[in-house]
Amino acid sequence: MKTELSRPAASYDDWLEQHREDLKDPRKKSFESPNGIPVETLYTPEHLEREGWSYQRDVGYPGQTPYTRGFTPGGYRQQLWKMEMYAGFGSAEEANQRYRYLMSQGSTGGISIALDLPTQVGYDSDHPMALDEVGQIGVALTSLDDVERVFEGIPLEKVGHIFSTANAIGPIVCAWLLALYQKRGTPTGDCIVQLQNDPIKEYVARGTQFLPIEAAVKLTTDMIEYCRTAAPEWLPISVSGSHMKQAGATCVQEAAFTICNAIAYVESCLDRGMKIDDFGHVLELHFCTEMDFFEEVAKYRAVRKVWTRLVRERFGGTTEKSQHFRLHAATSGRPLTAQQPLNNIARITLQALAQILGGCEQTRTASFDEALGIPTQEAARTSIRTNQIIAYESGVADTVDPLGGSYYVENLTLEYERRIDAIIRQVDGMGGALAAVRDGFYQRALAQGAYREACAIESGEQVVVGVNRFQSDEGQPVPTFKVDPGAAERQLAKLKAVRERRDSAQVASTLEALRMDCKGDRNVMPAILECVKAYATIGEIADVWRDAFGVYVPESVRF
């Protein structure tokens, strides 16, 4: 260090030059985010100037275009983000108990239902493929009877919001809930139902597809269309990038692929004559937040900017409402480690903070023991508390978009916008999202990303605390959650009882009517609603689809 005071630098380059000696041996060979975005030593107003950045055009005020700073003028000063927990396991009764517990602990995001795999791929609990998997990673729902049990004794109007990762089976779950509301006489507006209903990404990352992709998108569109009149308050689709990210997409790809998929759904709705002004506000884009703090913040800001521009310029949206999509963020389970699991509380806190600073209106937090299994009650409580500590103790919620104007974050937001736009053009050029899936474009990007990261962790270039550095021999035993082994048996017994109790002639005739509507290319929702009211099972309904539309056939890939 020089002893005399340095003269104030005239520019960024001048400053670099003045301190060349001090900056000579940085901690890392090169500073680049895992997404390949170079990170400079410092960001200054000059950087923004060089990008042609304009506050009015690129950022603006909260509640105004381009919505970079958020959709509402008051942000979290008016309303804190919704704090949501995702849970579900065993049979309906166990899930019911956990939901009651989470609500008693101040979870404000309503009930978020994890489904077991047989349910997600349209098999009844007693299907041979369902063996050993009933109730394992979520709750088993086979007929309306299970759904009634899940909500037994829970007043829907107190829940406020029900979410589920129903994708290929979205229309069936939607019909179950419509039937439940009708039976209870609950108006649809009393408790908002939101289903993921995003099959496209299943073919890329999550893997619960069981129909040809075109048929799956048709069913999704049926549900969106039907809900606009049958349950106009409900949110019939949540286009999700989170699973693609966890399967290896970079943060930029997560944002861009999700937007490309959302374009495909919107265009499918527009093709039916729907107007974006009528449904733009019920769309949700769902992402997950990983460890790259500032990029995550920039991603959420850029996504608001890009999507609202598409709504205006590509889909002809003319109202504020049509642009105000739901921006949903969840902390990612993937960076959580099985080693030294309590470290995950710090990871979850950072991820939650990033998505909050990114201005998400609904956030979900993971539990620190997720790398080990289904969260225990204590881990789930700590997860809600993390959100609450950020909300009530840290002060970050007291001014709108507190990182707005950060030279670095604004720079990254521009960079994200540009990179997302480039990928949208590329996918458009391929013929859209379905073509990109059929081509394997997304799948290759994800596989390469995952491999790149695995190699970087193996070589030590990417540090994972407690895994490839700062390991510890001290065990941190944490209790792990076990699904009651009797749950599957109880589920099978209930299913058998439903089959005996119901009017089988009515089941057969409603399924036949559904078959006719599938073949006749009509909206299948009214027919599915009749099937579920007759207690037809998910497997029976999905089999009608399989017969009418064909099945997804896995492909062998040579590497």
Place this chain on the structure above:
Amino acid sequence: MEATKNPGRRPIRVLLTKVGLDGHDRGVKVIAQALRDAGMEVIYAGLRRTPEEIARIVLEEDADVLGLSILSGAVVPLTRRVTAALKENQVDDVVLVVGGIVPEPARAELNAMGISGVFSPGTSLRDIVSFIRNNVPEERSYQESK
């Protein structure tokens, strides 16, 4: 990395697949690329394959190694069904390895079934490559024609 020390041998042929309903294939695709970069021939058969289908593909592809990827918690019963299907189809010369979420008790059960290649998250890619190299018998990968 070289797949074989001996130039007269054909590359080790690996069939990777998911079994059961779980559709998470990030891990299995990472392994596929690591084995490919180690010079092996890798076929990934995709999701939700039944034990019978797997046995058939092993035969069709003449695979030296069968890698099952299972993250759903049903690792032991699923693996048991695959071994039964292999037996039924008289496939007795394939090296079976299992990757995924494998809790300790399940690992012990798999070992008791004679499966020693059991890899959980965090296993080094290098270790998996060497396990496969060391366990595929030399005569399996001998190049007969070509």
